[in-house]
Amino acid sequence: MKRMLSGIKPTGRVTLGNYIGAIKPFVSYQNEYEMIIFIANLHSMTIYQKPKDLRQNTKDLIALYLAAGLDPEKVTLFLQSDVLEHAQLGWYLGCMVNMGELSRMTQYKMQVEKAAARKDASIGAGIFNYPSLMNADILMYDPDYVPVGEDQKQHVELARNIAERFNSRYSDTFKLPEPLTPKVGGRIMSLQDPTSKMSKSDPTGKGCIYILDPINVSKKKIMSAVTDSDSTIKYDKENKPGISNLLEIYSILGKKSIPEIEAMYEGKGYGEFKKDLAEIVGEELQKIQDRYQEIVSGNYIDEILEKGAENARRMARKKLAKVERKMGITIKK
Numbered sequence: 001m002k003r004m005l006s007g008i009k010p011t012g013r014v015t016l017g018n019y020i021g022a023i024k025p026f027v028s029y030q031n032e033y034e035m036i037i038f039i040a041n042l043h044s045m046t047i048y049q050k051p052k053d054l055r056q057n058t059k060d061l062i063a064l065y066l067a068a069g070l071d072p073e074k075v076t077l078f079l080q081s082d083v084l085e086h087a088q089l090g091w092y093l094g095c096m097v098n099m100g101e102l103s104r105m106t107q108y109k110m111q112v113e114k115a116a117a118r119k120d121a122s123i124g125a126g127i128f129n130y131p132s133l134m135n136a137d138i139l140m141y142d143p144d145y146v147p148v149g150e151d152q153k154q155h156v157e158l159a160r161n162i163a164e165r166f167n168s169r170y171s172d173t174f175k176l177p178e179p180l181t182p183k184v185g186g187r188i189m190s191l192q193d194p195t196s197k198m199s200k201s202d203p204t205g206k207g208c209i210y211i212l213d214p215i216n217v218s219k220k221k222i223m224s225a226v227t228d229s230d231s232t233i234k235y236d237k238e239n240k241p242g243i244s245n246l247l248e249i250y251s252i253l254g255k256k257s258i259p260e261i262e263a264m265y266e267g268k269g270y271g272e273f274k275k276d277l278a279e280i281v282g283e284e285l286q287k288i289q290d291r292y293q294e295i296v297s298g299n300y301i302d303e304i305l306e307k308g309a310e311n312a313r314r315m316a317r318k319k320l321a322k323v324e325r326k327m328g329i330t331i332k333k
């Protein structure tokens with residue numbers, strides 16, 4: 001069975017972009033692949049998190065994974081901070097990556113731009129070193145695929161390069177992972193500015209649907225989503241980014257192909273299309289929220305995480321021991 005691995009940061013509330021780009025694909029893969037899924041709480045520390053919020057967001061994220069349908073009997077689900085080996089391997093791999101490579105990462109460059117716009121030159125070192133820890137998360141478990149949204153593809157490609165570098169320096173140790181991005185829904189855009197990504201840190205919150213938003217709020221956000229000047233429902237990312245984004249959301253949640261949806265709405269206006277989409281989004285979120293309520297009122301999250309961490313630790317210890325032997329860190333043979 002091929003192996004997949006991925007993670008999500010518990011920063012802010014989980015968005016429809018995270019759900020469509022990552023969580024929903026994880027659920028669909030769990031029967032065909034061996035899945036390792038974790039909460040990237042170490043990565044979330046690159047930006048200050050209020051402890052109370054971090055705790056809540058972490059619990060919400062686990063509950064949402066489960067509510068979306070991840071089955072802990074099939075998937076290894078754990079907190080990154082529970083497996084100390086990630087940080088240790090992150091250090092070794094950080095010693096093998098160049099500063100030039102790290103400074104070319106889009107996520108880092110965006111932080112630099114944001115800091116410049118704030119006229120604030122201070123950027124934490126964590127965001128610069130972020131990819132090394134992510135390389136460790138990935139390479140530790142020899143996954144065949146890393147399912148991520150478009151924005152994380154560059155990081156997975158770097159992990160692949162570092163794996164190659166390590167293998168050629170110390171002999172074959174790591175499998176070369178491949179990023180796996182969904183053909184539709186790999187980059188859900190803001191509902192208010194369809195040229196930028198739907199993001200947890202949306203300044204007004206209007207461009208972003210949060211999975212735990214009250215259903216009527218999400219519906220309103222769809223109804224007031226920015227569309228384009230003409231009124232045909234046609235997929236054209238370049239010239240009609242607003243409607244194309246809504247078509248992607250419709251396609252994934254409504255389980256129809258984009259041409260099928262275009263045909264359904266031929267000669268119909270945006271109003272009708274949006275109303276139907278609002279219903280579809282509302283229904284999907286309602287299902288998740290109902291299960292989420294059951295999960296948070298139950299008492300089994302700790303147990304799931306403990307079991308997941310135990311499993312992950314077993315794999316990670318073995319891999320780290322191999323890495324340390326190869327590098328000469330371990331002195332006994």
Ligand code: TYM
Pocket residue numbers: 005006007008009010017018019020021022040043133134137138146147148149150151152155185186187188189197198199
């Ligand atoms: P994070 O928490 O920013 O995002 C989690 C996942 O959601 C995807 N995503 C989106 N997909 C479609 N449309 C959007 N608007 C959208 N916004 C976010 C992301 O691409 C991602 O797949 N660095 C990672 C966490 C991480 C990780 C890893 C992932 C840490 N270690 C190892 C894979 C493997 C991150 O920031 O995800």
